[in-house]
Amino acid sequence: MGAHTDTRNRIQEVAIRLFTEQGYEATSLREIAEALGVTKAALYYHFRTKEDIVASLIEDRVKALDELIAWAGGHPHTPEIRGELIRRYSAQMTRGRHHEVMQFMDRNKTALQGHAKVDLMRERMGELMQALCEPDDPLPVRLRRSMALFAMHAAWFLIRDESTTEEERTAAGLQVALELAEGSGG
Amino acid sequence: MGAHTDTRNRIQEVAIRLFTEQGYEATSLREIAEALGVTKAALYYHFRTKEDIVASLIEDRVKALDELIAWAGGHPHTPEIRGELIRRYSAQMTRGRHHEVMQFMDRNKTALQGHAKVDLMRERMGELMQALCEPDDPLPVRLRRSMALFAMHAAWFLIRDESTTEEERTAAGLQVALELAEGSGG
DNA sequence: GTCTATACATGGATAGAC
DNA sequence: GTCTATCCATGTATAGAC
Numbered sequence: 050m051g052a053h054t055d056t057r058n059r060i061q062e063v064a065i066r067l068f069t070e071q072g073y074e075a076t077s078l079r080e081i082a083e084a085l086g087v088t089k090a091a092l093y094y095h096f097r098t099k100e101d102i103v104a105s106l107i108e109d110r111v112k113a114l115d116e117l118i119a120w121a122g123g124h125p126h127t128p129e130i131r132g133e134l135i136r137r138y139s140a141q142m143t144r145g146r147h148h149e150v151m152q153f154m155d156r157n158k159t160a161l162q163g164h165a166k167v168d169l170m171r172e173r174m175g176e177l178m179q180a181l182c183e184p185d186d187p188l189p190v191r192l193r194r195s196m197a198l199f200a201m202h203a204a205w206f207l208i209r210d211e212s213t214t215e216e217e218r219t220a221a222g223l224q225v226a227l228e229l230a231e232g233s234g235g
Numbered sequence: 236m237g238a239h240t241d242t243r244n245r246i247q248e249v250a251i252r253l254f255t256e257q258g259y260e261a262t263s264l265r266e267i268a269e270a271l272g273v274t275k276a277a278l279y280y281h282f283r284t285k286e287d288i289v290a291s292l293i294e295d296r297v298k299a300l301d302e303l304i305a306w307a308g309g310h311p312h313t314p315e316i317r318g319e320l321i322r323r324y325s326a327q328m329t330r331g332r333h334h335e336v337m338q339f340m341d342r343n344k345t346a347l348q349g350h351a352k353v354d355l356m357r358e359r360m361g362e363l364m365q366a367l368c369e370p371d372d373p374l375p376v377r378l379r380r381s382m383a384l385f386a387m388h389a390a391w392f393l394i395r396d397e398s399t400t401e402e403e404r405t406a407a408g409l410q411v412a413l414e415l416a417e418g419s420g421g
Numbered sequence: 422g423t424c425t426a427t428a429c430a431t432g433g434a435t436a437g438a439c
Numbered sequence: 440g441t442c443t444a445t446c447c448a449t450g451t452a453t454a455g456a457c
Binding site for chain 3: 260283
């Protein structure tokens with residue numbers, strides 16, 4: 050954990066904040082550099098490209114998704130397993146930068162298209178969805194299950210209320226997600 | 236409805252498609268022009284700026300939201316009124332370019348930040364939300380009601396299945412939205 | 422590790438001819 | 440209404456000094 054790792058971390062911190070607030074394309078490397086009190090060229094010592102900064106930001110999230118998919122692969126598609134999968138997903142959102150990463154991606158959907166790591170992560174989300182529902186489930190069920198995952202993101206960034214605690218967000222997201230997954234019609 | 240109106244319409248059609256597929260910033264005016272077989276300069280005859288194209292795309296949606304908000308303003312906040320509000324919202328999605336506009340905006344959140352008409356529309360969505368829930372409603376209720384609106388968008392673009400008909404999408408979105416608005420916890 | 426300087430591409434937008 | 444030509448700002452990325 051020398052000065053190298055530290056600067057690298059500070060770059061990531063500022064980058065994800067600005068990418069989320071102002072947008073990925075609207076945020077120049079010059080702007081990130083200035084916020085850190087260094088120059089553009091300094092960033093290029095730590096990251097080969099702008100895309101590499103993004104890749105570094107989401108790699109923990111991809112790993113976490115891989116674990117979830119692997120776990121789901123060893124279990125049958127039952128309501129109980131779906132519930133547990135959702136609980137585990139919810140728990141991930143409380144750790145590290147995971148919910149920040151999801152918000153960053155949600156707000157920059159098109160801008161991140163074509164980034165290798167981002168496309169990989171979209172694939173993983175698709176695989177996770179397949180663990181939550183069969184292709185021949187009725188449309189309302191598929192819609193509800195897709196939205197179950199979204200509920201756990203939305204709890205963090207759809208509700209903008211500053212006074213809401215992290216525990217309340219997590220609980221609300223989890224509750225709505227579980228209802229959506231096993232609601233009256235599915 | 237002369238050649239003027241026609242070309243203008245064709246520009247809008249190509250623009251919203253490319254903005255949604257590839258992204259707003261990733262789509263240059265040159266690219267739109269080439270897809271139409273004209274030059275960049277020709278576009279500038281019909282629209283003063285790139286931002287003006289966006290404004291023209293969403294203005295019908297803003298008008299539709301205004302109508303909805305006005306209607307809600309004349310009624311109390313009851314489950315029945317909320318249900319009717321959601322039904323009317325759902326009906327709007329089946330007309331004109333409304334669901335395409337919502338998808339375009341969903342996929343380009345940050346890129347459209349600061350566009351006057353887009354910011355206006357975000358305000359309107361906020362007002363509509365206020366018609367659906369009180370500030371002191373419990374968090375899961377607020378989350379569910381926010382997601383009710385999202386469900387009606389998601390029915391159109393979260394489910395990518397080509398064989399799904401427009402009627403099925405509309406019905407599924409409406410059903411899930413109504414469940415979310417008046418679910419077990421809200 | 423960070424700097425200055427700069428190459429190089431691309432995009433939005435305008436001027437003025439036809 | 441559409442064209443050619445061009446301006447100008449900005450962005451990513453690199454070379455090379457310190």
